[in-house]
Amino acid sequence: MSDNVSGFLKKLGKINDDKLEVYVPSRKEKIETTPLTLKQQKDLISSALDGMKGALNFNRTLNNIIFKNTGDNDLKIYDKFPLVISLRKHSLGSKYKQNDVVFDLDVILKKIKTTPLKIKDSTVVELKTLQVELKVPTLAEENSILAKGEQDIVIKEESTKEGVGMLYMLEIIKYIDKLIIEEEEVEFSKIKVNDRIKLIEELPLSMYNEIADYIEKINKYLQDVLTVDETTLSIDARFFDTTDID
Numbered sequence: 001m002s003d004n005v006s007g008f009l010k011k012l013g014k015i016n017d018d019k020l021e022v023y024v025p026s027r028k029e030k031i032e033t034t035p036l037t038l039k040q041q042k043d044l045i046s047s048a049l050d051g052m053k054g055a056l057n058f059n060r061t062l063n064n065i066i067f068k069n070t071g072d073n074d075l076k077i078y079d080k081f082p083l084v085i086s087l088r089k090h091s092l093g094s095k096y097k098q099n100d101v102v103f104d105l106d107v108i109l110k111k112i113k114t115t116p117l118k119i120k121d122s123t124v125v126e127l128k129t130l131q132v133e134l135k136v137p138t139l140a141e142e143n144s145i146l147a148k149g150e151q152d153i154v155i156k157e158e159s160t161k162e163g164v165g166m167l168y169m170l171e172i173i174k175y176i177d178k179l180i181i182e183e184e185e186v187e188f189s190k191i192k193v194n195d196r197i198k199l200i201e202e203l204p205l206s207m208y209n210e211i212a213d214y215i216e217k218i219n220k221y222l223q224d225v226l227t228v229d230e231t232t233l234s235i236d237a238r239f240f241d242t243t244d245i246d
Contacts, residue, residue, distance in 0.1 A: 022086040023109075025117045026076040026136075033069045033083060036091045040065050041240050048237035055167055058237060060146045063139045073140040077174075078119075078222055080139060082112045084235060092242055101231045108233060111225045119218055122177070125210040131180040132207060134214050141189070145174055148193040169197045175215055176200065 021030040047061040048054040066083055067073055075083075088096070089105045096103045122135040137145075149170045173196045178187045188196050203211075226233040233239075 020086060020090055022083050023113045024075060024079040024082055025112065026079050028117075031070060031072060033066075033087065035069075036065070036087045036240075041091070044240045045237045056146045056149060056170075060143055062235075063143045063146075066139060073138070075139050076136050077139060077142055078117070078136075078218065081222065081226065081235065082109060084239075085109055085112075085233075088240060092240070096233070096239065098231070098234060098238075101229075103228060103231075103233055107228055108226060111228075115221070115225050117221065119221060123214055125207050125214075127204055127207050129182050130204075130207070132203070132211060133177040133180070134175050134211060135177045136218065137174045142174055144189070145170055145193060169200065172211065172215065173197065173200060175211070 018035065019032040020035060022033055023030050043061050044058065044065070047057040062080065062084060065087075066075065066080060069087070070083070085105050085108060089109070094105045096105060119136065122133065125132040125134065149166070170193070173188065173193065176188050176196065178185050179199060180186075186199065200208075223232055226235075
């Protein structure tokens with residue numbers, strides 16, 4: 001690398017060190033983040049172009065950008081949305097067209113700040129001697145599962161049904177902290193993704209329904225804050241494209 005290019009890269013790095021302040025629900029306060037770079041935009045757009053693995057790759061890429069730009073690995077999964085919306089707004093403007101609907105991102109950011117977060121950080125589902133401890137995962141914990149999912153589970157590209165089923169199970173195990181039967185416990189963070197899935201598949205259906213209820217409360221909160229006039233904003237690769245607003 002020439003000295004001239006190296007010097008420019010250092011100067012660009014200083015420009016990219018400018019900070020934005022973003023309100024995150026789990027902290028109930030603003031945290032600092034650096035803006036998106038062109039490379040990060042490219043990585044987000046290209047990450048979803050890998051067949052059935054696209055959803056895993058996109059979310060993992062998005063989380064990695066948040067880690068790098070905020071320097072914070074302890075943010076909760078619902079903190080992702082105000083951060084990515086603010087980053088998109090700063091780089092590409094406050095208006096975003098999704099199909100025929102134009103979103104004002106400032107409206108959504110205001111909803112996130114003013115909507116009460118009535119979600120317990122953890123809860124326990126019990127049946128006889130079995131306890132399932134649930135918690136809201138951090139983005140780092142989500143990324144660990146996404147990464148291990150790609151390593152431990154073979155996704156057959158020709159089988160849409162298998163791929164959808166795998167993504168569904170990964171979504172569930174994100175929220176499982178541990179299983180306890182009498183005095184024996186299994187911490188999910190210490191076992192393989194395949195083993196986690198095997199354990200969850202054997203849970204009584206009545207317990208699964210309570211687990212699903214906990215997850216649904218979080219999903220309902222996210223849907224509420226991302227919905228304007230009955231249309232819900234989708235955060236995918238297209239969200240970071242530079243499509244013109246009419």
